[in-house]
Amino acid sequence: MARSSFQSPKGIRDVLPEEQPYWHRVEETIRKIVRLYGYERLDLPVFEETALYRRGVGEGTDIVEKEMYTFLDRSEKSFTLRPEFTAGVMRAYIEHGLAQRPRPFKVWSLGPVFRYERPQAGRYRQHTQFNVEALGEIDPALDFEIMSVAYHLYSDLGFRNLNFQINSIGCPECRPGFLKQLTAYYAGRKDDICEDCRKRLDVNPLRLLDCKVPACQPVIESAPRISGVLCDECRDHFARLRTYLDNAGRPYVINHRLVRGLDYYTKTVFEVWAEGIGAQNAVCGGGRYDGLAEAVGGVPTPAVGFASGIERIVLTMQSQDGAPPAPPHPAVFLVMQVPQAGEQVVSLLAELRAAGVDAMMAFGGRSMKAQMREANKRNAEYVVIIGERELADGTVTVKYMDAEGQETIARDSLIGFIRARLHE
């Protein structure tokens, strides 16, 4: 590693040009799909009042307890770099009276989110999320639509073995009863479970089901399942969602242990799992959050959404075999055989670009061989050479870089000549 006075902060990375083709491909696909499904873009601030996240995400969550980048501004107000999108979307929805628009209000966002965590493969302190939300509607067909957006994205990106995990975690009507059952069940087994789980029993019992410690597995295995105690409304909602999935032939796995860490989820929760992202498995997580609006001071508003991490998508793409997205390369690269051709090269370059032909020139007055080598490294399709002869008779020489041959043509016919070939 090169020495330097500075380096990027821990867990925060640069996306160098060679990785950009992947990002470009992902963004292109996202734009295509949100249009297809009728979602509009919503850009939100990168930081919000701290209280929004405390109440929106939930006091008991890891995000709020230990992962937020919180700071005081010069007026001593507390703000926090967004650790997720959903709370901000809800804030904007309420603040701008967006409930007045046709419902559901369907939006997507793309941008960085921040969490203070120990970085590891597929996990960063700043990462980029593609976020999709639909607010103001409880119909399970909307849950299905949201999941379809995710499905469509990954399948268009060529992901194999799409692994959708779904569950229903109930609502304020039925979940308390389940938690009572669950804690009662665990109360008699305190000696059989790990230390973390003993804490979860008091703090966040739902997460007991999420534990990966081997000793806890048999306990989880025979634990009561929420599916048995869902209220009629939640049971019906979940059943209808599954029907839509079945009818569409979508693969999914019902995962009784999928509970998710954020407080605001109700009913449907889902994740999409992928390989190639280190020890992480989720490229996408989401669900229904009918209780969030009230938690942040709005009128009750049902909503569903998901977030997907672009870095994890890119890692997944890179781990799959198949050709990487092609990097950009110029159609034309201009080379001067003698320094006197410099003026011609500079004006010709401007003319080419004005005509919409992407072009570059060799800078710095190096040898022609060096200029040709650069043209090759930059993968130019055509090299246009201007030398003494061309200067003398008002011509240019066009060389084909991935074929044999070259030809000398009138300078004025160059743009037409190149355009004709690029359209082939």
Place this chain on the structure above:
RNA sequence: GUGGGUAUAGCUCAGCUGGUUAGAGCGCCAGGUUGUGGCCCUGGAGGUCACGGGUUCAAAUCCCGUUACUCACCCCA
């Protein structure tokens, strides 16, 4: 917050049990005569061997500490 691993050129890494001007491949730059890329050949630039201390006649190499990076746990995208 907890645990493991690693720190030598831009990148990937050699450098054995301490010994004199620290190496390779790739990349970069320049040449291989008269105006031309890719292959090949030649040459060149580039390193306070992470940092600080210690042991020793002698440390990239051994010991201690610090920092950084990395993987994993927790949790999540």
